[in-house]
Amino acid sequence: MNQSIKPGDNPDLTEERLSGTFDTNSMAAVIYGSDKLAQRRREISEAVSRIPELQDSKPCPFMTREEKILEGSRKSAILNRLLPGLIDLDSFEETVFIHQEVIGIEGHPLALHESLFIPPIATQGTDEQQKKWLGRAQRREIIGCYAQTELGHGSNLRALETTATFDISSQEFILNSPTITSLKWWPGALGKSANWSIVIANLIVHDKNHGPHPFMVQLRDEKSHEPLPGITVGDIGPKMAFNGADNGFLGFENYRIPRENMLMRHSKVTPDGGYIRPPHAKIGYSGMVRVRSRMAAEQGLFLAHALTIAVRYSAIRRQGYLEDRSREVKVLDYQTQQHRLFPSIARAYAFIFCGFETIRLYDQLLIDVQNGNTSGMADLHALTSGLKSVVTHQTGEGIEQARMACGGHGYSMASYISEIYGVAIGGCTYEGENMVMLLQLARYLVKSIEMIQNGKSKNLGPMVAYLAANESEIDLNLGPNEYLKVFQYAARSQAWRATEKFQKLRNSGMSKEQAWNQASVELTRASRLHTRLYIMSTFINHVGSVVDQKIKKVLIDLLNVHITYEVMDIGIYVQGLLSSDQMDLIRNQLYVSLETIRPNAVSLVDSFQISDMQLRSVLGRRDGNVYENLFKWAKSCPLNDKDVLESVTKYLKPMMDKSKL
Numbered sequence: 001m002n003q004s005i006k007p008g009d010n011p012d013l014t015e016e017r018l019s020g021t022f023d024t025n026s027m028a029a030v031i032y033g034s035d036k037l038a039q040r041r042r043e044i045s046e047a048v049s050r051i052p053e054l055q056d057s058k059p060c061p062f063m064t065r066e067e068k069i070l071e072g073s074r075k076s077a078i079l080n081r082l083l084p085g086l087i088d089l090d091s092f093e094e095t096v097f098i099h100q101e102v103i104g105i106e107g108h109p110l111a112l113h114e115s116l117f118i119p120p121i122a123t124q125g126t127d128e129q130q131k132k133w134l135g136r137a138q139r140r141e142i143i144g145c146y147a148q149t150e151l152g153h154g155s156n157l158r159a160l161e162t163t164a165t166f167d168i169s170s171q172e173f174i175l176n177s178p179t180i181t182s183l184k185w186w187p188g189a190l191g192k193s194a195n196w197s198i199v200i201a202n203l204i205v206h207d208k209n210h211g212p213h214p215f216m217v218q219l220r221d222e223k224s225h226e227p228l229p230g231i232t233v234g235d236i237g238p239k240m241a242f243n244g245a246d247n248g249f250l251g252f253e254n255y256r257i258p259r260e261n262m263l264m265r266h267s268k269v270t271p272d273g274g275y276i277r278p279p280h281a282k283i284g285y286s287g288m289v290r291v292r293s294r295m296a297a298e299q300g301l302f303l304a305h306a307l308t309i310a311v312r313y314s315a316i317r318r319q320g321y322l323e324d325r326s327r328e329v330k331v332l333d334y335q336t337q338q339h340r341l342f343p344s345i346a347r348a349y350a351f352i353f354c355g356f357e358t359i360r361l362y363d364q365l366l367i368d369v370q371n372g373n374t375s376g377m378a379d380l381h382a383l384t385s386g387l388k389s390v391v392t393h394q395t396g397e398g399i400e401q402a403r404m405a406c407g408g409h410g411y412s413m414a415s416y417i418s419e420i421y422g423v424a425i426g427g428c429t430y431e432g433e434n435m436v437m438l439l440q441l442a443r444y445l446v447k448s449i450e451m452i453q454n455g456k457s458k459n460l461g462p463m464v465a466y467l468a469a470n471e472s473e474i475d476l477n478l479g480p481n482e483y484l485k486v487f488q489y490a491a492r493s494q495a496w497r498a499t500e501k502f503q504k505l506r507n508s509g510m511s512k513e514q515a516w517n518q519a520s521v522e523l524t525r526a527s528r529l530h531t532r533l534y535i536m537s538t539f540i541n542h543v544g545s546v547v548d549q550k551i552k553k554v555l556i557d558l559l560n561v562h563i564t565y566e567v568m569d570i571g572i573y574v575q576g577l578l579s580s581d582q583m584d585l586i587r588n589q590l591y592v593s594l595e596t597i598r599p600n601a602v603s604l605v606d607s608f609q610i611s612d613m614q615l616r617s618v619l620g621r622r623d624g625n626v627y628e629n630l631f632k633w634a635k636s637c638p639l640n641d642k643d644v645l646e647s648v649t650k651y652l653k654p655m656m657d658k659s660k661l
């Protein structure tokens, strides 16, 4: 049963919901990992909807940037007071969820506090440092950000220029931004809101540069909020989206902090200027791995937002005719519309399933690292590097398709899809630019193939074991596991092709760096295929583990959309494996699977259970009453406050008058 049906809803949408074959609450439990977690989301949405001061003061598209920041701060402050009665304060998921519900996706002054400021203190701070700052941060006595990227460098962390030079005589670090390009640039909440920051700076002791390390740095006076002497700080200006956040710039001039402000759980500087190395050279990068490990689920949910809007709207939008000339059809009945939307629904589910899996893997790694075992770091780095890149890219594509699927109204901010798009595609850049991260995964793939070449296949981890197989024929009776083999073939042959290209260039005498660059397009292709294979296999495993038979049936239908679409999409890589007859068969299976999923399309997006408040979309309203509300929305636009604007009285009217003879 679809739990979203209510009296007064658009009958077209009710019809869709009645045609669903499964219970949407049960599906939500599968999406969010348990009935309890899904139930908590519903309870929080319900509780928030009853608190007047948490409602939007006006639609976000009608707000200026200053109003967005003000509104985000107002709601953050109210939430801080109300949170203990609304959520489990120990639950990061509930904290993120309630902020997204109340404030939305456009960012706010505390958006990075929880995800990028607190975790480094908790994982890289010593026990004393945690005692000193963690409680203060958790109670929000201080607001923090994460300042790593600089004006001149974001991807290449080794070239960061900010320095933290140890001064033995005063037992302080002296922070400096020696050049214009060394200004910190981009950190969220830095511009106007944060008064503390984790700052990544090159640690210099006795004239030796030990590379980037994290420091706890106070930026603003805790009473006046004025920048402290030696600090230059401000907002970097409007962005493509995410304008409720104050991304900022930051410079230091001989700014001193105590030795105890370097986060010293892993690397240490002793009072006499000794340097103690961390147990793994890249342990300081683990905050980024944490965020990347959360991005697949987060992006899957961005895609889910856009699809909820587009699928619901496509069910109430009637345009053109099929057989019956007496009534126009729902645009959702067009095969092209289904082909545009349904594979993305499948991807959203796949990303979320994968995302919860990588969050679990990260949590396990964290425990291992805290116990001194860093052996899993390279694997998770490779996996999350690829996953964040593929998922953000495909999410962007899916959201843009969802916008176009809504025709003209998709282009209006009333759909809210452009904001979802703008925020989501930021993910292609932040936490590691996608090409750069694909190349990180490629290093891992090349190393794995070199192990095979050196006769060490048995040392390969489970995620890359397929690289050593030798599949060259596929059974035509294609089930999920055969599709997986097709994908393995594609990923494997591309990984070998890219590696062999790199090796050939090396053997021709080219330097390692040049050879890598000349092979890099092929290498990124290998990384994408490897990651898409991982997503597919996680999806298959996840569906296999579902117990509720009605839910399982529809998930198998969705999986069929996914695997057939994915294999069609990589046709060029499987030409040596599949005949054109086999490709035709797969193409037809895709069309059949689109038809099969059609009656459940609305129920599948309803199952994401994204409230109207969170969706902030006139087109995507749960009740489907779009047209009257679009008219209401347009009338409430501030431009319509007056019938005659100054633009007319001051310029257009005199121009027209002058033109009259």
Ligand SMILES: CCCCCCCC/C=C\CCCCCCCCC/C=C/C(=O)SCCNC(=O)CCNC(=O)[C@H](O)C(C)(C)COP(=O)(O)OP(=O)(O)OC[C@H]1O[C@@H](n2cnc3c(N)ncnc32)[C@H](O)[C@@H]1OP(=O)(O)O
Binding pocket: 095, 096, 099, 100, 104, 105, 106, 107, 110, 111, 112, 113, 114, 115, 116, 146, 148, 149, 154, 155, 156, 157, 158, 188, 282, 285, 286, 288, 289, 377, 378, 381, 423, 429, 430, 431, 432, 433, 436, 440, 443, 444
């Ligand atoms: C209170 C509120 C609650 C929250 C409410 C939220 C509400 C949400 C509302 C809306 C949602 C909105 C969502 C939007 C949020 C926006 C947030 C944006 C936040 C963004 C933050 C940032 O971007 S922070 C900055 C990130 N920067 C980067 O990622 C930089 C990328 N570069 C790098 O990581 C490195 O430079 C790179 C890895 C590319 C290379 O490093 P380098 O040292 O040069 O190493 P290299 O020589 O290439 O490799 C050597 C060796 O090391 C291995 N390695 C590298 N990294 C790792 C690692 N992390 N772990 C393990 N190993 C690693 C690498 O593989 C190599 O190995 P070998 O090949 O030699 O074996």
Ligand SMILES: Cc1cc2nc3c(=O)[nH]c(=O)nc-3n(C[C@H](O)[C@H](O)[C@H](O)COP(=O)(O)OP(=O)(O)OC[C@H]3O[C@@H](n4cnc5c(N)ncnc54)[C@H](O)[C@@H]3O)c2cc1C
Binding pocket: 112, 116, 146, 147, 148, 149, 152, 153, 154, 155, 156, 185, 186, 187, 188, 242, 247, 426, 429, 430, 431, 432, 433, 434, 435, 436, 439
């Ligand atoms: C919305 C948003 C929020 C952000 N929040 C924060 C934050 O809170 N804190 C923070 O510290 N930073 C933040 N950032 C910064 C972000 O992390 C960086 O922008 C990102 O890491 C990319 O680095 P870059 O800007 O230097 O890109 P560049 O590296 O300059 O990328 C430009 C181009 O060069 C290519 N390129 C670069 N290096 C290579 C290479 N080795 N091989 C092949 N191609 C290459 C890239 O693929 C890309 O096409 C944020 C950015 C955004 C957009």
